[in-house]
Each structure stands twice: as structure tokens, then as C-alpha cells.
Amino acid sequence: MTNKELILSVENLTKVFGGVVAVDNVSFTINKGEIFAVIGPNGAGKTTLFNMITGVLPSSSGNVYFQGNRLTRKKPYQIAQAGVTRTFQNLEVFDNMTVIENVMTGAHITMKTNILTAGLRLPTVVNEEVQTMERALQCLEDVGIAEFAYEMADKLPYGNQRLLEIARAAISKPRLILLDEPMAGLNAEESRQLVDVILKMRADGMTFLFVEHDMETVMSISDRIVVVDNGVKIGEGTPEEIYQNPQVVAAYLGDDDEEEGVAYA
Ligand SMILES: Nc1ncnc2c1ncn2[C@@H]1O[C@H](COP(=O)(O)OP(=O)(O)OP(=O)(O)O)[C@@H](O)[C@H]1O
Incomplete structure (x- = not known):
């Protein structure tokens, strides 16, 4: 990639739960436009890392910078x-709302409407609602499910959710x-659709x-990959580099068939 522009910098991030060091001094940087994966066995500390980056959990030590601004100790x-936005491991769709209403809930952090102005139904509020609805429809179009905009969210197949x-x-x-x-829980067709998006x-x-x-x-869409094991970063690189990193192969991908390459399906 040319003209690399640093967007996220994770510096010596650590999380200790009681006696357990869930994330241990992990550092990496991500450039604008990258698809960057974090992999590792169950319990390696991946979700904890995500939770610290997005402010869901405070870090025990270390810092996160996004476009040069420190995110550490900021609220989600x-x-x-x-x-910086995120999705969660388990589906977090509101069943009692339509698909488009679900999308609109994601816009509240950028909206100017507050309880007072909403109660007064000021023209600016109505305008903002219309604009948000239009934007929600566009976002649904971008992911290919605009035709379901006015259906109840829980009626959508899992992949569409x-x-x-x-x-x-x-x-x-x-x-x-x-x-x-x-990709968790998606069938092959749904995974392909999500990868395309x-x-x-x-x-x-x-x-x-x-x-x-x-x-x-991971190997097909990532530009770079970080591998964590027991909270510690044990490897970083392109898919090819990760594929050939002996420490990673031994700790995570399995070294049964080193001769022919790693079976990672
Ligand atoms: N709230 C918590 N309190 C105590 N220990 C925790 C807490 N959350 C996570 N842990 C521990 O921290 C370690 C890392 O957990 P984490 O969920 O981050 O791993 P993970 O790599 O996301 O696992 P998985 O792939 O199974 O989702 C584990 O040992 C886990 O038991």
C-alpha cells in the first residue's frame, strides 16, 4: 500500500482481571483503508482487546490513539x-423494531436532536429525522438489504441480520x-455476501x-494480521508471513502438516 496514513495506534495495551492477564502489553498500528485481523485461540484476549479499544472496558495500562487523539479512558x-464503531460477537438487533429503525438507532451519536427539541417537534428535528431515514436507507442499500427496510428485524435471516x-x-x-x-454462524453464501460488503x-x-x-x-481478505495467544502478541504480518511464522503455526494454526503448509480451514 502506498501513502500509508496511520489511523489507529494501540500501544502496550494491558488488561488484568484479578490475577488473570487477559491482554499483555499488546501494540500494533493500523493504516487507513486496511483490513486488519486479530486472531488467536479461545480465551486469547481478542474480545478484551476490542472492549478496551472501544471504551467498553478500561485498560489496566497502555494507550489507544485514533487519528492522533488519545481514546484511553474515553466513554464508548x-x-x-x-x-470508531463496532459490532458485537452476538447479534445485537432490536427484535421489536423494523430493519430501518434498527439502522437509525446507530445515528443517534451524530444527531443534534435532544429531548427538548424533539418534544417541541421543531422543523430542524423533523428535517434531521428525514435525513437520518434517507441515510439509513442508503446504508441498507450499501449492504444489499434495502428491500427489507420496513420488515421487522427479527424476521430477517441470520446473515441479513x-x-x-x-x-x-x-x-x-x-x-x-x-x-x-x-462470520460466526453464517453459511457459505452469507459469508461470501458479507465479505463482498x-x-x-x-x-x-x-x-x-x-x-x-x-x-x-481471515487469510483471504486481511492486509495484515496480529496473532495473540494467552494475551500476548506472538506474531504480526501479512497472511503469507503469518502462514509461515513457526511460532504462530505451533501455537495456533497447528503444525501437523508443516511439510505441505498449514491446514487452517
Ligand atoms: N470480565 C472478565 N472477568 C474476568 N476474566 C475475564 C473477563 N473477560 C474475559 N476474561 C478472561 O480473559 C481472558 C481473555 O478473554 P477474551 O474473551 O478476551 O478472549 P477471546 O480471545 O475473545 O476468546 P474467544 O475467542 O473465545 O471469544 C480469558 O481468560 C477470560 O476468561
Whole structure:
């Protein structure tokens, strides 16, 4: 990649739960427009890392900088306002809302409407609502599920609910989206659809940081990968470099068939 522009810098991030060091002095940087994966065995500390970057959990030590601004100790909504949004490991779709209403909930961090102005139904409020609805529809179009906009969210197939989560993350116009195991539970066709959406959004300038167990997806779409094991970063590089890193192979990918390469499906 030419003209690298640093967007996220994770510096010596550490999280201790009681006696357990869940994330141990992890550092890495992400450039604008990259698809960057974090992989590692169950319990390696991936979700904890995500939770610290997005302000869901305070770090024990270390710092996170986004476009040069320190995110450490900021609240999740402040981090979202700064341009970092995320999806969660388990679906977080509101069942009792339509698809478009679900997407609109993602816009509240960028809206100017407050309880007072909303109660007065000022023209600016009505305008903002209309604009948000239009933007929500556009986000649904971008992920390919606009035709379901006015259906109840829980009626969508699982794969489309994941796409809905991406649309909801995208409506606040983030510069970085974190995806926590986006491929979990998807069938092959749904995974392909989601990969297409991620690649298209990246082509439009989005940066992605994602945690994923599906190695085929990780190896096929990631520009760079960080590998964590027991909270410690044990490798970093392109898919090819990770594939050939003996420490990573031994700790995570399995070294049964080193001769022929790693079986990571
Ligand atoms: N709230 C918590 N309190 C205590 N320990 C925790 C807490 N959250 C996570 N841990 C511990 O921290 C370690 C890392 O957990 P984490 O969920 O971050 O791993 P992970 O890599 O995301 O795992 P998975 O792939 O299974 O989702 C584990 O040992 C876990 O038991």
C-alpha cells in the first residue's frame, strides 16, 4: 500500500482481571483503508482487546490513539463520536423494531436532536429525522438489504441480520469499524455476501479491524494480521508471513502438516 496514513495506534495495551492477564502489553498500528485481523485461540484476549479499544472496558495500562487523539479512558459514545464503531460477537438487533429503525438507532451519536427539541417537534428535528431515514436507507442499500427496510428485524435471516448490524455501524459515518467474529454462524453464501460488503466498503475508504475464527476468510481478505495467544502478541504480518511464522503455526494454526503448509480451514 502506498501513502500509508496511520489511523489507529494501540500501544502496550494491558488488561488484568484479578490475577488473570487477559491482554499483555499488546501494540500494533493500523493504516487507513486496511483490513486488519486479530486472531488467536479461545480465551486469547481478542474480545478484551476490542472492549478496551472501544471504551467498553478500561485498560489496566497502555494507550489507544485514533487519528492522533488519545481514546484511553474515553466513554464508548465519545469513541463512537470520534469515528470508531463496532459490532458485537452476538447479534445485537432490536427484535421489536423494523430493519430501518434498527439502522437509525446507530445515528443517534451524530444527531443534534435532544429531548427538548424533539418534544417541541421543531422543523430542524423533523428535517434531521428525514435525513437520518434517507441515510439509513442508503446504508441498507450499501449492504444489499434495502428491500427489507420496513420488515421487522427479527424476521430477517441470520446473515441479513449481520448485514443490518454493519449498516447500523456505518450510519454514524465512522472511519474505523470493528467487527467481532462477523462470520460466526453464517453459511457459505452469507459469508461470501458479507465479505463482498466489507471489500466494497473498504474500496470506498473504510478501515476494518476484525476478530475472526474463520481462517479462510481471515487469510483471504486481511492486509495484515496480529496473532495473540494467552494475551500476548506472538506474531504480526501479512497472511503469507503469518502462514509461515513457526511460532504462530505451533501455537495456533497447528503444525501437523508443516511439510505441505498449514491446514487452517
Ligand atoms: N470480565 C472478565 N472477568 C474476568 N476474566 C475475564 C473477563 N473477560 C474475559 N476474561 C478472561 O480473559 C481472558 C481473555 O478473554 P477474551 O474473551 O478476551 O478472549 P477471546 O480471545 O475473545 O476468546 P474467544 O475467542 O473465545 O471469544 C480469558 O481468560 C477470560 O476468561
